[in-house]
Amino acid sequence: MAVATVTTKPLSLPLPTPTSATYQPLKKKPLPAGQPREWYVTHNRRLKAMRLAIALLDSGVYHPATADNRRIRETAERIGAHAPSDTTCRMVRALIRYGR
Known part of the structure; x- marks a missing residue:
């Protein structure tokens, strides 16, 4: 009886490691003017929720x-x-739930 074997090829190149030269922080841009206050509150709340969700997922x-x-x-x-x-x-x- 023949048995199939699984072979994997080794990676030819090592995976890149994150360095400060590879990843540059994003430059902050000012928020658009003229929006109602609630828009800014919601925008900043979403950013904070994303930062927290990422930190929780990383932990x-x-x-x-x-x-x-x-x-x-x-x-x-x-x-x-x-x-x-x-x-x-x-x-x-909600971000954790839908980000899976």
């Missing part, structure tokens, strides 16, 4: 049920952000 929180408000607020403190509101915490869980 191993992959399921929204494990990202309770306490854990999200501890993560915010760890990354140097102000404590998020309940609305921002809900946004973080």
